[in-house]
Amino acid sequence: MTLAESPPSEATLIARAFTEARRTARAVTTYPGTVPDSLDAAYRIQDEAIALWPDRIAGWKLGRIGSPDAERFGAGRLAGPIFSRAIWPAGTETVRFGVIDRGFAAVEAEYILELGVTAPSRDDWTATSVIPLVANAFIGVEIAGSPFAGINSHGPAVTASDFGNNAGLILGGAITDWRERLPDLTCQMHIDDVLVGSGGARAIPNGPFDSLAFLLNTLHHRGRGLEAGQLISTGAATGVHSISAGSRAVADFGPDGQIACLAVKAEGIQP
Secondary structure, three states, X not given: OOOOOOOOOHHHHHHHXXXXXXXXXXXXXXXXXXXXXXXXXXXXXXXXXXXXXXXXXXEEEEEEOOOXXXXXXXXXXXXXXXXHHXXXXXXXXXXXXXXXXXXEEEEEEEEEEEEOOXXXXXXXXXXXXXXXXXXXXXXXXXXXXXOEOXXXXXXXXXXXXXXXXXXXXXXXXEOOOHHHXXXXXXXXXXXXXEEEEEEEHHHOOOOXXXXXXXXXXXXXXXXXXXXXXXXXXXXXXXXXXXXXXXXXXEEEOXXXXXXXXXXXXXXXXXX
């Protein structure tokens, strides 16, 4: 470091720790810095990590923030990026995904929205005004994951700081007649043939379109936006279900299909 250079910020150091741990598939045993005390601070760390990660953003996930944290942090949801190389198409074969040993991993049945147009930058979106932006809806499974096993145990700002606890998205088939059907759809999640959760679109606060509206308004304040073709994983429809390497999960969306996936030990990625 030369005299003209400034030392890296703590946000940068935390982002480096998380992204290096993800690249090498190594666990982070304690939070690598001062715990962020607001979502704004968490998103600064997240933005630093996005800049470090060797991939492009292909979508975003939403996670629910319950009471009393929703009141404390001033938001009912948090957001995190989904990267292009971590989106896997579902098919007839079981999809394999990596989990970091001694980190955190979970599966979540979700409804996925695909933008048909690039969204105008503004902060007054509502669950009704976003609908014309949507081109398609799909079934999907979000792979929640972090090298930090305590990612969900220290409040939503910690969760948001590490990519919103996202490790990928399994994209299933298109939902027919989604404009009419989506609000009433139901689904289940099984792990190792045991039913671990039931729910549907109504389990997402104010529905999937409200998730999209929240995301657009939040990204506007972060100087970001949503582009045509990007995917939005709108929130856990049956809950967040922890999973370990060797376990198989099946998300059942009834007439819209099933998605089967298998957790395996993560091996790390090339930078």
